Amino acid sequence: MVQSFQIKLIKQEKLTHDVFKYTFSSSTEVEFQPGQFLTFMIEKEGERKPRSYSIFDYDKENKGVVFLIKIILGGFAGSVFEKMKIGQEFNVKGPLGHFTFAPDLSPEHWFIGCGCGLAPLYNIVANNVEKFSEKKFVLLFSVKKKEDLILHKELQELEKKYSNFIYLPTLTREEWDGKTGRVQKHLPKNLKEKTFYICGIKELVVSVKDLLLEEGVAPEKVKFERYS
Ligand SMILES: Cc1cc2nc3c(=O)[nH]c(=O)nc-3n(C[C@H](O)[C@H](O)[C@H](O)COP(=O)(O)OP(=O)(O)OC[C@H]3O[C@@H](n4cnc5c(N)ncnc54)[C@H](O)[C@@H]3O)c2cc1C
Numbered sequence: 001m002v003q004s005f006q007i008k009l010i011k012q013e014k015l016t017h018d019v020f021k022y023t024f025s026s027s028t029e030v031e032f033q034p035g036q037f038l039t040f041m042i043e044k045e046g047e048r049k050p051r052s053y054s055i056f057d058y059d060k061e062n063k064g065v066v067f068l069i070k071i072i073l074g075g076f077a078g079s080v081f082e083k084m085k086i087g088q089e090f091n092v093k094g095p096l097g098h099f100t101f102a103p104d105l106s107p108e109h110w111f112i113g114c115g116c117g118l119a120p121l122y123n124i125v126a127n128n129v130e131k132f133s134e135k136k137f138v139l140l141f142s143v144k145k146k147e148d149l150i151l152h153k154e155l156q157e158l159e160k161k162y163s164n165f166i167y168l169p170t171l172t173r174e175e176w177d178g179k180t181g182r183v184q185k186h187l188p189k190n191l192k193e194k195t196f197y198i199c200g201i202k203e204l205v206v207s208v209k210d211l212l213l214e215e216g217v218a219p220e221k222v223k224f225e226r227y228s
Helices: 076-082 115-128 152-161 202-214
Strands: 003-014 019-026 037-044 047-054 057-059 064-070 089-096 108-114 136-143 165-171 194-200 222-226
Touching (some): 003 064, 047 076, 047 115, 108 115, 108 202, 115 136, 115 194, 152 165, 202 222
Parallel strands (some): 108 136, 108 194, 136 165, 194 222
Antiparallel strands (some): 019 064, 037 047, 037 089, 057 064
């Protein structure tokens, strides 16, 4: 059953110029599958609107639910998060969603996304890469510029730790010593033999999903979550 409960901000950390890692303590223990999200009821000037956020991590000791949130300037939720202080409370419901890991026979699982679409992809990879050591996990992730890379060092560390994990960041608006251009440019060969998890803004999700289906990848091997 979907639960409704209260969460309270206990920690905030700035990860990039517009992405924050927020930890909320929760009035109840949250059992979730990596990839699921909570829906916040955001209140502003007498108006209430639901906004969903993928669970990035769970801190069992503090019953802390962790999110990666990009502040959209002028956005309804963005303008609330921008001014948020430790102790601020929200009513939420969840965990919700079916964008969860369902290992199949594919030897390679590709996780493709942009922006805060990283949150569920990271969570799924971090929770499964060791358990499914016979499979290759590849995270192909785009942001505009180097300054937009989220948890870049942590992902490089994860790549060093697990020989079956490959991290492929790509920049769409800046040259650097790594990959550049849209994620579509860096898709692997033999697409039909792989399974894909795609998450982020509509433009990326729809275009990558359509491309994979046109190339003959079976629909059950293309899982996706749209943020917009
Ligand atoms: C299942 C699900 C999980 C999600 N998880 C996360 C998450 O973990 N982290 C996270 O940051 N967001 C996540 N989102 C997106 C989030 O729910 C909001 O849509 C987002 O925070 C913008 O809300 P807002 O009220 O500030 O902007 P709005 O007032 O809704 O929009 C303001 C303007 O910004 C544009 N806009 C909206 N989102 C984006 C975007 N991502 N990039 C650029 N422009 C945008 C809109 O088109 C609009 O023009 C998720 C969405 C879904 C459906």
